[in-house]
Amino acid sequence: MLKNAVPPYLKSEFTVFSMTRSTLLAQLSLLVVPILYYGFRPLVVAGASMLTAVACHVLFCLIRGKNISITEISPLVTGLMIALLLPMNVPLWLPCIATAFAMLVAREPFGGFGRNPFNPAAAGLVFVTLCWPRLVFSYFDPSRASSFPLLGAGTYSMVSSPSQVLKQGFKPDILPREMLWGNFAGPLGTTGILIIGACGILLFLTRAAKPEATLCFLGAAALAAALFPRILCSPLTSVKYELLSGSLFFCSVFLVTDPVTSPRTLPARCLYGAFAGAMTMVFRWLGTYEQGACFALLLANAAAPLMDSAVFRLRGWEGKPNEE
Amino acid sequence: MPRGVKLDLEKEPSLKEQVITIPAPKTLPAPKMFASLRKKAAAAKVLERARIAEIVDELDGEPLYKKLKRFVSADALTLVAVCFDEDPMTSATQAVFRENAAKVLAGLDAAAHACRAVSKKIAAASREEFRYVPKNRAGVELLTAGDRYPAAVLLRRKWMEKGKSAGFIGGQACAALADAVTRGLAQNETVVTVAGNGASRWVNCRVRIGTPVRDVLAAGKLLPETSVVAVGSSVNGRSITNLSEPVTAATRCIIAMKGLPRRKTLPCVGCGRCERACPRGIIPWMILQQLELEEPNPFRLFNVEHCIQCESCSIVCPSGIHLVDAVRRAEKIKEGRENKGC
Known part of the structure; x- marks a missing residue:
């Protein structure tokens, strides 16, 4: 028996699922080095955050009577991103609250994935x-002995991060060359500069993300x-210290490239990246907090x-003239 | 930035075999015959012959004489014979070209003579196809199609951007015109590809026009799981449920499919792939945005009337949105506005 069907009969292999999956894998790779150094505590922080994200997503799906699909992995990305942007020594409830805010306030009320005007991870982090x-800006000293149990507070000594030192107007006592390897105080996932860079290049080459906003940022x-x-x-x-310290580099690869919240035309994306980059530096200069990204x-x-809109106004709303 | 979509071509299985001939059903009338034309017949005579031979251009289903008549008024026209198939599974015109390139070239000569074209070109699937062109043919330039779907539309776009006027006619129509001029035959047969994952044998068939689709599909040794049959293209063809529909001159392929990719539709993520894929300068994502508003602004629905429904945007959309449908709705809104005189 033959059925009626609607074209297209072909579909490209590149889907939202594959796009989010590569972002998720890239972020997971950032956890490898902290796990090797400090045991499974980073995994617990990330897991708690991701679990909260999924729970919030399921909750909202139940309230709105939507189907829950296992291919919807974007809450995991949001949860993981928040965990990576916080220091490892935070109490476990902090990333959970940030993620809950991201999902319940910044993402789901706007219609969920694809309709949120603000990046949920950034919103959650700004909230906490x-x-x-x-709590957000207290970092343990990775060069001294420390131990982290899976759940409790752990024993460690505190240290100012390079961005805190910069904020106070001093030069951090670590060479930029050494900062590349990620062995300095900072948020969990944002210190491994080389790994982040490699992830970024991989995402750009596989076309899972677009490089222009990052470059302009x-x-x-x-x-x-x-x-x-x-x-x-x-x-x-100054350039070396500013780019390598804090969450700036991580944000440039993972947050600025988010296609949902960035503009859709190329010139506007460049402007968007440049604007965000300039504002980050303004916040670092004038703001109260050490992180502005x-x-x-x-x-x-x-x-x-x-x-x-501005790009279309300049280009003309009629678009490029067609042949006929 | 190249436009269109890169698709995996699956032409080799059907090109491997020679073109087979499907016997015409006895109910069809015998083909019409005319006296053959002299070698140096006037342009008007060739045009007239294209009309009475009822040749249809397989590129777009337009009668060839109408098309050539349109071309007559253009000055410094380049006539391009399209000897490839845009569709990734179809190889019908390519097979005709491989089988008898000399005939296609003769048809191109006649067509160029009829519409007073200044230059003639052959557009083939790849550089390797050129070895089928007879060696002694000077004066015919060769083009390659490129590997992006829809190739013919993209080729045309390239020409238009250069500001040159070009006319595109199908390779099968050229061959039919050559037959009509030299042998006095009306167009009565066409070459159709049978392919798709529901067919165990992929083959090009020479079919009498009017033969029911069922007879042609039989050559493909259909698998019992076949659930969808599409006519015209493996990308955007029309699905049919009645297999006694006749094959027309514009039918280039019959695709039998076991099942279709079914994907959940998600909201637009703004990746911009549809805009890059569209060969006609439409911005599907913006149309989608506008359609979600209560009153879409018709000035932001630009170029929707140029949509050729090639489905490039729907293929590439990572969210699985049927964008062609949105463009079609936008076209209706725009038309409605224009009729009201706003």
Whole structure:
């Protein structure tokens, strides 16, 4: 018996699922080095955060009477991203609260994946930064002995992160070359600069993400760091410290490239990246907190539709003339 | 940035075999015959012959004489014979070209003479196809199709961007015109590819026009699991349920399929792939955005009237959205607005 069917009879292999899966795998790879150093504590932090994200997603699906699909793995990405943006020594409830805020306030009420105007992970992180800044910015010293049980508080000594030192106007006592390997105080997933860079290149080459916003973000941040160094040093040193410290590099690869919240035309994406990069540096200069990338990203998210409109206004709403 | 979609070509299985001939059903009338034309017949005579021979261009289903008549008014026209198939599973025109390139070239000569084209070109699937062109043919330039779907539309776009006027006619129509001019035959047969994962044998068949689809499908040794039969293309063909439908001159393939990829539709993620894939300058994601509004702004639905329903946007969409449908709805809205005079 023959059935009627609607074309297209072909579908490309590239789907939302494969796109989110590669982002998720890239982020998971950032956990490998901390696990090797400190045991399974990083995995517990990430797991708690991801579980919260899935629970919130399921809850919302039940409330709205939607089907729950196992191919919907974007809550995992949000949860994992938040865990990676927080220090490893935070109490376990902190990433859970951040993730709950991200899912229940920033993502699901807007219609879920694909319809959220703000990056949920950035929103969750901004929420906990504003509420518990002391917890968010307290880092353990990776160069001293420390032990982390799977659940409890652990024993460790505190240290200021390079971005805190920069904020105070001093030069961090670690060489930028050594910062590449990630052995310095900072949020869990954001210190492994080389691994993040490799993940970024892989995502760009497999077309899972687009590089232009990242490049403009880093370019604008580097330019700002070179022109207005916060510490007394050569512009190049300032650029190195600013780009390598804090969550800036991580955000440039994983948050700025999020296709849902970034503009959809190429010139607007470049502008978006540059705007977010410049705002990050403004927040670092003038803001109260040492990290500004997530705040800057939310601002850029809000301006994204406007940037698209501006591009179309310049290009002409009629689009490119067609042949006939 | 290249437009269109890169698809996996599956032409080798059907090109491996020679073109087979399917016997015409006895109920069909015998083909019409005319006196053959002289070698140096006037252009108008060739045009007239294309009309009475009822040749249909397989590229778009337009009668060849109408098309050539349109071309007459263009100045400095380049006539391009399209000797490849856009569809990834179809190889009918390519098979005709391989079988008798000289005939296709003769048809191209006659067509170029009829519409006073200044230059003639052959567009083939790849560089390797050129070895089928007879060696002594000077004056015919060769083009390659490129590997992106829809190749003929993209080729045309390239020409238009250069600002040159070009006319595209199908290779099978060229062969039919050559027959009509030299042998006085009306177009009565066409070559059709039978393929798809529901057919165990992929083959090109020479079929009398009017033969029911069922007879042609029999050559493909259909598997019992076949659930969908599409006519015209393995990408955007029309699915049929009545197998006694006749084959027309514009039928290039009959695809038997076991099942279709079924994907959940998700909201647009804004990846912009549809915009890059569209060969006609439509921005499907923006149309989708506009359609979600209560009052879509018709000025933001640009180029929707140029949609050729090639389905490139729907193929690439990672969210599985049927974008062609959205474009079609947008076209209706735009038409409605224009009729109201806004």
